[in-house]
Amino acid sequence: MKANVVVFGSLRNRLGIILTGGAALLAILLFFVVRGYAAQIAQEGQDNILGASVSSILDATVLREGTIELDFPYASLSMLSTSADDRVFYAIYEDGALLSGYDGLDVELPVSVGEAVFTSTQYDNATIRVASASRTLIGIDTPRQVSVSVAQTQDALAETLNRISRNVAVFGTGFFALATALAFWATSATIGQLSRLTTSVTRRGPQDLSPFLKPVPTEMVPLVGSLNTLMSRLDQSLKQSEDFIAEAAHRVRTPLATVRSYAEATFQRVETQENRDALRSMMRAIDESSRAAGQLLDHAMVTFRAENLEREDVEFDGLLRDLVQRMTPVADMRDVTINLESTAPAIIRGDPVLLQNAFRNLIDNALKYAPVDTSITIRVQTNPSISVDVLDQGPGFLVNEMDMLAGRFVRGGDTQGHIGSGLGLTIVQDVAMAHDGTMVLSNRSEGGACVTLQF
Amino acid sequence: MRYFAILILSFLPLFALAQEWEDQRVFGSEDAPHSMRILSSTDTSFFVPIIESFITQRPDVSVEYLVTGTADLDDLFRQSPDQFDVVISSAMDLQLKLTNDGFAQRLDGLTHPDWAQWRSSLFAFTTEPAAIVINTAAFEGLTIPSTRQDLIEVLRGNTELFQGTVGTYDVRLSGLGYLFATQDARASETFWRLLEVIGSLDAQLYCCSGEMIDDLAEGRILVAYNVLGSYALARADIEDVLTVILPSDFPTTMMRTALVSKSTSDPALAESFVSHLIRLQSQGSVENLLLPSLDAFQNTNGRSSIRLEPALMTYLDQLKRQVFIREWENAIIQNQ
């Protein structure tokens, strides 16, 4: 069945991918947002210190006798100590000309006096953060503009960022792992509902086309609804086709019955051998065709039921007793008696309809070949395992044919004059196999055929 | 090849002549395939055992050891960083600035305590206090000063005795002297008062600790302020003549540092030397060391009072230096 289903992706995988993918996306987003935010904060921290350094230097500038003097405190640079031993550069300008410190910091100095300006630039192959600020000193003659830039490499910042990145990465990975676990759980929980539905569909017997009544989640209501609709349609169409077959059989068999009845009545009356032979052939043909049709249908039925075996406890004694009673009138016609020998109760798990059909075929066969005034014995044994023998006192099987008789449409060479389809033993064999049993054909030493079903 | 080597060797003295070295010595075999030049402010004698033990391990190396003053050393190295492989100096500020300015090679293979290194480029290998050294005999009957304040009082109380017999660094000439002076000034106002007193006594100014100790030993001066105690203690011959006092009010302790030139031709060799140096100075047995070990003065005075940090560059600032030198001159040179 499964092979016929066209598979396109998997709901579980799709759900899993969407959920874990979403989680991964969120984790990555989280990583970058937190890292960016941390970078901003760390940069602000560095800027604050650089700004403080700049202003402490600016504050120390004095104009003495027309000369700029600068006695900036030790702390101006001391505060720039970092765990990564970042390099520190500074420059002091008077009206744009370098007064002291490092040349070529190459920063655009703030024109106006006020807040410190921060820029990032390259210096001596290193990325540096520069803080610059200006101050105007009023001398005797002209005002002087003093600008100070303090710069620092960003090793400590990078270290901090790396540490934060690592932590955020660990956190993000943890978040992702947790989200994935949750996704798995959610997926299994969701798919679990589907699996449960699937299981209950699979567990159903082949005849069970009743609607599903177990409660299902809202989202599955349409599915189960249409499944139920499909089931009821299937059930209906199955019933319709059953009715159709029944109707068809009725239409065909009733006229046949009419013809046969007339033929039989006429047979009683006509005297000439020629006419009698004709009527006999007619009846034989009718019987043959009706029996063949019946056996074919039975065989199809048996095949179907054997594939979808419904097991229940089957008690052989009762089943066979019913069957014997059913067959006795036919046996009586030929003064054949049917004996049922059953001592201990024999019970197997199986399909009673199939088993009954199998035994009916065996008894039918025995009746066909049993000579008048003989008996047929059905023997049920429970030791060592459950087995049923059907014995007759007829001619028995032809030894060289025994292996082939269970084949479809194979009829024994000694069956001339007997009506048969060649399906009887095939059906019996199929039923035995469906119940993990075997059918053994043998001839009795005292004469007659023996068919044994072992379970 | 050989002629080429001879040619180079014959030119070397010329180069040496062009530069006036305090000392210049080559260790190891002259035909050693590898050579290394160390530019140092530390007297050769202190480094002999270190270099020799290094050469024992690396017989294929010859080491040229060049000595000059700290300020001169800084100039020289800035001019031609490719001429030298390792730079050793007691002027922490200058060394730090060299490193900050990108002259030092990062040596990531070395492990060293954080407080004793900067940027994995500048490595401290000694802890040395600045000391007051006195001529023991001259102080007979006088209180031996244990603080700067004591010293001020002794000097004030005996102006005749100490007139012209007090020595200290000329901070204009000595990088180390400048470092000691600026750090003293940072630490306490006492420094300026002491300087005023010394100045009033017509102080003798020196370029180097060695000379000061020599003059002390010979009695030309009786007190030396901010001398490298290690130099004085190392002079076994004058043990009885001099007393080394580590001021107890506040210590000024510096660390001798080494760095590898970024322009060195053989970084691995230079690194192995620095590695050897700091291992010897921080793990070697103390008796074999001529220089104080890295941990030498930790017990009494804690770690170096001068930390390896960018703030060391503060007093190297031109404007700041001008101000400081002027104040220093105002204090010390009073009779000119």
Place this chain on the structure above:
Amino acid sequence: MKYLLVEDNPELAKAICSRMGLDGHQVDHADKISDAVAFAQTGEYDLILLDIMLPDGDGRSFLKQHRAEKNDTPVIVLTARSQVSDRISMLDLGADDYVTKPFDHAELQARCRAVLRRNTGTAQPTTRLGDVEFDPVGGYLNVKGTTINLRNRELRLLELLMNAKGQVFSKQKLVDRLFSYDDDVSENAVEVYVGRLRKHLEGSSVHIRTLRGLGYRLDHEG
């Protein structure tokens, strides 16, 4: 015996009626369920032959109704189906037996007899002839107080002869009635059964006479 045949096909009904009549049974025919229910309610039938497919409904619904009314007249179903499960369900619904169309009339007769034997109690209609009492349903023959259990063919032969007392049956006719057309037997086979019956009837007032060249006839003395 009085039978009710419920069959919508008039031709088949006619054929069955005529064939039943041949065996000396009286048959009423209903061609739809409504009629059948009305007939059955009179309760005067020994057996009902019921077709399953009828114009006004399923024979199974008749069966249900029939059993619900506690009517215990036995029912033999005539079915065109041969499906395994269908047979079972028919029996579940209360049919006593079934015959698949087209059927051998002898088999139908045999099944009717078996059903009647199962269903009727001891009070059965018997045929009495002189000092011989014959129970065709139970298959018993009572000759001067001795009960003899007849075998099937003996029974049918006796029934045949008793029902047409004094009438001559040719050997051929008897073969046709006793054996299936399929049993390839000679006319002499009849002699065996006639011989057996004569043995059973020995000493009674009933005799089976041989009319040479014509056949057999049942006679009764006095």
